[in-house]
Amino acid sequence: MYQTTYHRPATLDEAIKLGSNDEAKYLSGGQTLIPTMKQRLASPESLVDLSGLSELQGIRADGGSLSIGAGMTHADVASSAQVREMIPALADLAGGIGDPHVRNMGTLGGSVANNDPSADYPAAVLALNATIYTNKREISADSFFNGLFETVLEEGEIITRISFPVPSKANYQKFDSPASRYALVGVFAARTDGNCRVAVTGAGNDGVFRMEAAEGALSASWSADSVGKNRPDPDDMIVDLHGTGEYRAHLVNVLAKRAVTAA
Ligand SMILES: Cc1cc2nc3c(=O)[nH]c(=O)nc-3n(C[C@H](O)[C@H](O)[C@H](O)COP(=O)(O)OP(=O)(O)OC[C@H]3O[C@@H](n4cnc5c(N)ncnc54)[C@H](O)[C@@H]3O)c2cc1C
Incomplete structure (x- = not known):
C-alpha cells in the first residue's frame, strides 16, 4: 500500500x-x-x-x-x-x-x-x-x-x-492487435497545401516516425505507385511476439499504399 x-x-x-x-x-x-x-x-x-x-x-x-x-x-x-x-x-x-x-x-x-x-x-x-x-x-x-x-x-x-x-486528403490505416486494439502498425498519410507527410506508429524502435523517403514522390504525384517499394529498415522495427521486424516493415509499405489510395 x-x-x-x-x-x-x-x-x-x-x-x-x-x-x-x-x-x-x-x-x-x-x-x-x-x-x-x-x-x-x-x-x-x-x-x-x-x-x-x-x-x-x-x-x-x-x-x-x-x-x-x-x-x-x-x-x-x-x-x-x-x-x-x-x-x-x-x-x-x-x-x-x-x-x-x-x-x-x-x-x-x-x-x-x-x-x-x-x-x-x-x-x-x-x-x-x-x-x-x-x-x-x-x-x-x-x-x-x-x-x-x-x-x-x-x-x-x-x-x-x-x-x-486541415488537409486536402488524409487517411489512417491501422493493422491492430485483436486483443488490445493497439496498432501493430498504423500509417497516417496526409496532403496539406501540396505537401505530403506520412507518419508511422506501432512499428519503430524509437516510436512514431515519418516515412520521408516516400513523401517527396507523393508530393509530386499522390498515388500508391509513388510509395513504390519504400519501406523502413526491418532492423529499426519493433520485434515482439506479434511480429518480426521484416513483417512490420512490409506492413508499413502495404498500409502506406492503402492510406494513399483511400484518401
Ligand atoms: C485496453 C486498452 C486499450 C487501448 N487501446 C488503444 C488503442 O487502440 N490506441 C491508442 O492510441 N491507445 C489505446 N489505449 C490507450 C488510451 O488511448 C489512453 O487513453 C491514452 O494512452 C492515455 O490517455 P488518458 O487520457 O487516459 O491519460 P492518463 O492515463 O490519465 O495519463 C497518461 C499520461 O499522460 C499525462 N497526461 C495526461 N493528460 C495530460 C495533459 N493534458 N498534459 C500533459 N500530460 C498529461 C499523465 O500524467 C500520464 O503520465 C488503450 C488503453 C487501454 C487500457
Whole structure:
C-alpha cells in the first residue's frame, strides 16, 4: 500500500500549482496512468485530475486549422460533426482506439503526452504537422516526440490543446492487435497545401516516425505507385511476439499504399 492524495482543481492555474511538485502526476482519462499505478510501475504522491478544467475542453475551427482541447475524449473526437467534416480521417482514427470504455475515458492530451509507441494519435499529430499548445509554449509536431514514451514536455507542463491544419486528403490505416486494439502498425498519410507527410506508429524502435523517403514522390504525384517499394529498415522495427521486424516493415509499405489510395 502507498498513500496518494487526489486533487481535482477547478482552474488551469490551480492545476499547474499542484502539479509543480516533482512527486505529482497529472491524471486525465486514467487509461494508462491507473493501470501503471496498479502494477506499481508508478506511485505518485499526488494525482492532479485535469478532467474538470474548462481550459482543456472544446473543438473549434481556427482559420485553416481544427483546434481540439487536450481534455476531449476519443469518443468526443470520433462523434464530433466538426471533426468529421473538417478532418474525417481524425474522427475515424479516434473511433478505432481501444474499446468503448477506453474511448469514453481516454483523452487526446493524455495519449499524446504518454507517447506510447503503438498509440494512434501521435501518427496523426506528425502527419498533419500539428501544433501542440501547452500552458507555457507552442511546440511543432516534428520537435515534440522524443522516443519511446518520451516527449519534450517538461515537469509540470500541461498540454492544453492541439491544432491540426486541415488537409486536402488524409487517411489512417491501422493493422491492430485483436486483443488490445493497439496498432501493430498504423500509417497516417496526409496532403496539406501540396505537401505530403506520412507518419508511422506501432512499428519503430524509437516510436512514431515519418516515412520521408516516400513523401517527396507523393508530393509530386499522390498515388500508391509513388510509395513504390519504400519501406523502413526491418532492423529499426519493433520485434515482439506479434511480429518480426521484416513483417512490420512490409506492413508499413502495404498500409502506406492503402492510406494513399483511400484518401
Ligand atoms: C485496453 C486498452 C486499450 C487501448 N487501446 C488503444 C488503442 O487502440 N490506441 C491508442 O492510441 N491507445 C489505446 N489505449 C490507450 C488510451 O488511448 C489512453 O487513453 C491514452 O494512452 C492515455 O490517455 P488518458 O487520457 O487516459 O491519460 P492518463 O492515463 O490519465 O495519463 C497518461 C499520461 O499522460 C499525462 N497526461 C495526461 N493528460 C495530460 C495533459 N493534458 N498534459 C500533459 N500530460 C498529461 C499523465 O500524467 C500520464 O503520465 C488503450 C488503453 C487501454 C487500457
